[in-house]
Amino acid sequence: MNWLTDLxxxxxxxxxxxxxxxxxxEKCPGCGELLYEADLPQSLYVCGACGxxxxxxxxxxxxxxxxxxxxxxxxxxxxxxxxxxxxDRKKYKDRLKDARKGGVRDAFRVVRGAxxxxxxxxxxxxxxxxxxxxxxxxxxxxVVAAQTALADKVPLLCITxxxxxxxxxxxxxxxQMARTTAAIVALKEAGLPYLTLLCDPTTGGVTASFxxxxxxxxxxxxxxxxxxxxxxxxxxxxxxxxxxxxxxxxLLEHGMVDMVVPRKEQRDVLxxxxxxxxxxxxxx
Amino acid sequence: xxxxxxxxxxxxxLQAKVEELRAAEASGADIAEKDIAGEIDRLEIRMxxxxxxxxxxxxxxxxxxxARHPERPQGADYVKALVEGFVPLxxxxxxxxxxxxxxxxxxxxxxxxxxxxxxxxxxTTAERIARNFGMPKPEGxxxxxxxxxxxxxxxxxxxxxxDTPGAYPGVDAEERGxxxxxxxxxxxxxxxxxxxxxxxxxxxxxxxxxxxAAADRVLMxxxxxxxxxxxxxxxxxxxxxxxxxxxxxxxxxxxxxxxDLLEHKVIDGIIDEPVGGAQRDAALAMKRVGxxxxxxxxxxxxxxxxxxxxxxxxLGIL
Numbered sequence: 077m078n079w080l081t082d083l084x085x086x087x088x089x090x091x092x093x094x095x096x097x098x099x100x101x102e103k104c105p106g107c108g109e110l111l112y113e114a115d116l117p118q119s120l121y122v123c124g125a126c127g128x129x130x131x132x133x134x135x136x137x138x139x140x141x142x143x144x145x146x147x148x149x150x151x152x153x154x155x156x157x158x159x160x161x162x163x164d165r166k167k168y169k170d171r172l173k174d175a176r177k178g179g180v181r182d183a184f185r186v187v188r189g190a191x192x193x194x195x196x197x198x199x200x201x202x203x204x205x206x207x208x209x210x211x212x213x214x215x216x217x218x219v220v221a222a223q224t225a226l227a228d229k230v231p232l233l234c235i236t237x238x239x240x241x242x243x244x245x246x247x248x249x250x251x252q253m254a255r256t257t258a259a260i261v262a263l264k265e266a267g268l269p270y271l272t273l274l275c276d277p278t279t280g281g282v283t284a285s286f287x288x289x290x291x292x293x294x295x296x297x298x299x300x301x302x303x304x305x306x307x308x309x310x311x312x313x314x315x316x317x318x319x320x321x322x323x324x325x326x327l328l329e330h331g332m333v334d335m336v337v338p339r340k341e342q343r344d345v346l347x348x349x350x351x352x353x354x355x356x357x358x359x360x
Numbered sequence: 361x362x363x364x365x366x367x368x369x370x371x372x373x374l375q376a377k378v379e380e381l382r383a384a385e386a387s388g389a390d391i392a393e394k395d396i397a398g399e400i401d402r403l404e405i406r407m408x409x410x411x412x413x414x415x416x417x418x419x420x421x422x423x424x425x426x427a428r429h430p431e432r433p434q435g436a437d438y439v440k441a442l443v444e445g446f447v448p449l450x451x452x453x454x455x456x457x458x459x460x461x462x463x464x465x466x467x468x469x470x471x472x473x474x475x476x477x478x479x480x481x482x483x484t485t486a487e488r489i490a491r492n493f494g495m496p497k498p499e500g501x502x503x504x505x506x507x508x509x510x511x512x513x514x515x516x517x518x519x520x521x522x523d524t525p526g527a528y529p530g531v532d533a534e535e536r537g538x539x540x541x542x543x544x545x546x547x548x549x550x551x552x553x554x555x556x557x558x559x560x561x562x563x564x565x566x567x568x569x570x571x572x573a574a575a576d577r578v579l580m581x582x583x584x585x586x587x588x589x590x591x592x593x594x595x596x597x598x599x600x601x602x603x604x605x606x607x608x609x610x611x612x613x614x615x616x617x618x619x620d621l622l623e624h625k626v627i628d629g630i631i632d633e634p635v636g637g638a639q640r641d642a643a644l645a646m647k648r649v650g651x652x653x654x655x656x657x658x659x660x661x662x663x664x665x666x667x668x669x670x671x672x673x674x675l676g677i678l
Contacts, residue, residue, distance in 0.1 A: 302534050312530055
């Protein structure tokens with residue numbers, strides 16, 4: 077025992093013990109390091125030890141990505157809930173009620189804003205709301221975002237994190253893949269840039285529509301991005317999948333994304349991209 | 361003779377009786393006091409009546425079974441029966457050729473020159489393996505895109521016939537961008553100016569089906585299904601277990617039948633099947649598909665709405 081252990085060790089012990097039970101520590105899914113919850117916003121939810129990008133709430137992400145005070149919500153008209161009267165072990169209506177306890181209506185945000193001084197419209201999927209699944213409301217948000225960008229003559233950025241279609245809305249959820257495509261095609265035809273930022277996880281019908289239709293696809297390090305989920309594929313081929321399969325770096329290697337960009341660089345990269353891709357809009 | 365589904369047991373029993381009588385008749389057994397031919401006729405009339413009754417009120421799970429019936433007419437059957445002078449075209453010009461996606465040019469009912477893309481499940485085991493059980497890979501969707509772009513340039517309408525459990529969920533498909541391939545198919549379909557008519561002939565399995573069915577008009581066979589996820593998959597996720605009861609519940613909750621989808625305006629029309637399903641009279645089923653598609657092609661061509669009308673159709677589905 078010396079002065080250091082005397083002083084620090086007992087303290088650490090109690091902190092760790094209290095910490096785990098009081099939820100002020102989070103274990104890094106990448107390396108197992110215990111990360112101090114209060115430090116996570118500062119580090120943009122990236123593990124200081126291994127660089128693992130933890131899931132990050134959409135509001136904090138938008139606040140970081142967009143210029144200070146530039147963000148303004150775009151109104152998305154409400155649509156009636158539960159078109160099929162769906163019920164599994166629980167009523168879809170009740171699932172929605174639970175999910176809405178946080179004050180969010182569905183799995184999206186649509187905002188006007190600017191990145192490094194370049195105005196744009198952003199539609200972001202909220203993984204914390206029913207796994208970011210694509211409801212009609214989410215489809216509507218993408219459509220409204222594309223139409224707003226078109227009216228404003230600014231680029232559209234889509235930030236994705238989604239488990240895919242919202243099963244509880246059946247084929248009407250599936251139709252959102254075609255709906256959103258219709259709106260994005262119109263945006264592109266008008267000569268406006270469409271960019272996507274693919275976050276963990278982006279799968280199913282979202283991957284197979286607006287996530288993969290960008291002029292530029294940015295992906296976050298380690299993000300799972302694919303059409304079929306890993307469990308479905310494992311069941312199909314009856315084999316364990318290789319390490320790194322369907323991760324952002326794998327997609328880069330296979331030509332499906334343009335770049336893998338760590339969180340702290342995203343603003344800068346996006347700003348530089350926008351500076352170039354919007355130059356054609358004003359000349360038109 | 362067609363394979364019987366479990367709920368068709370009454371039909372199977374009647375069929376067995378008919379065969380018994382036929383065998384007796386053929387062996388010339390001395391049961392002459394019985395009118396064997398008359399008895400067979402009566403049984404067959406009864407079979408038709410039982411089939412009509414059984415098929416009048418099928419549950420969603422039963423419809424799913426019919427939609428997946430291995431003896432339903434396949435993509436290749438439709439093309440053979442309905443497209444005169446069909447010339448198949450192969451390859452996506454990027455990677456390979458997907459035999460699950462039968463595509464080419466020909467004349468619909470000998471009258472309308474068009475591009476046809478049809479998913480084919482295959483009939484024999486060898487065919488089914490070669491066609492991956494009707495689950496297209498990215499190269500299949502990219503072949504369809506290539507032909508659709510060509511159709512647009514040449515002013516040829518597009519007919520797609522959809523029958524798939526879904527896009528193939530495998531390592532190689534992911535490696536080559538299954539999600540991107542479907543996304544691009546939707547992109548192409550929202551751009552082409554020529555008429556596009558789709559028919560869900562059996563299974564409309566999620567995004568892998570929509571990739572061909574983002575059309576001006578979407579028709580469905582009476583006993584087809586079109587769903588965001590298979591009832592088995594849905595049961596496994598939302599009910600945590602896929603068994604007979606949960607699959608039945610999922611199939612019902614998903615509203616995947618033609619009738620449900622017409623009500624929600626996901627599809628534009630239902631093509632009636634012969635009594636007892638398309639597998640019992642493939643020729644008649646295909647004939648009806650031929651006529652229905654021809655009528656829709658004419659209507660869409662007349663309306664001349666181009667890609668705008670198609671976008672409007674989908675933007676309107678809420």
